[in-house]
């Protein structure tokens with residue numbers, strides 16, 4: 001599946017360029033943070049990689065082949081919970097993988113322990129708080145051991161302790177061998193979690209750099225201004 005190469009990828013519904021010629025290459029390991037101002041096309045990029053949106057033109061090369069049917073999973077900013085128990089929400093994610101019901105439940109129970117939701121296994125998933133929902137959504141993805149996990153602002157509406165819990169889980173998923181591509185507006189989070197940064201604006205990738213270098217010496221003026229606009233806010237708290 002890797003290296004994953006995007007060449008001149010465009011998404012232009014009704015002629016408006018949402019992705020305006022994205023070039024990007026991703027190796028098989030680590031956590032890549034996708035940063036950029038509102039409307040830059042970050043979510044659209046993730047949805048395109050997930051197969052939810054079809055590019056208007058350009059090519060996406062998954063390590064020499066097409067997008068694998070299983071192995072790419074996306075967790076949305078506001079994940080939908082099935083009207084079922086917490087355990088069932090996780091176990092059902094394994095159904096397309098052809099795993100028997102009993103084993104689905106066993107694997108789901110193990111993952112729920114890892115995200116700190118074992119005690120809630122029998123509760124209705126729809127009763128969970130925002131932070132618990134995000135942890136459940138991550139468990140649903142993790143249980144399938146995806147090769148690539150796409151996370152769209154997973155901590156956008158969470159308090160600091162729920163955010164820290166999600167960050168810990170994301171690190172563990174990565175340690176288990178999953179490649180992660182994640183959007184965030186939290187620059188502190190980017191420095192805590194990221195190996196590298198993809199900076200987007202106006203539908204294009206302007207910069208792709210190791211996280212320290214991006215924050216210390218952004219190569220574009222636009223990235224520098226973006227960082228300056230955000231960092232004082234982060235440092236005041």
Ligand SMILES: Nc1ncnc2c1ncn2[C@@H]1O[C@H](COP(=O)(O)OP(=O)(O)OP(=O)(O)O)[C@@H](O)[C@H]1O
Nearest residue numbers: 013018036037038039040041042043044045053183
């Ligand atoms: N399926 C779609 N069809 C047409 N336009 C879309 C579609 N999805 C998103 N857009 C538009 O594409 C632009 C980029 O949206 P996107 O959600 O990718 O931005 P973003 O960088 O994730 O921004 P934010 O940081 O605010 O979440 C927006 O103007 C949005 O309205």
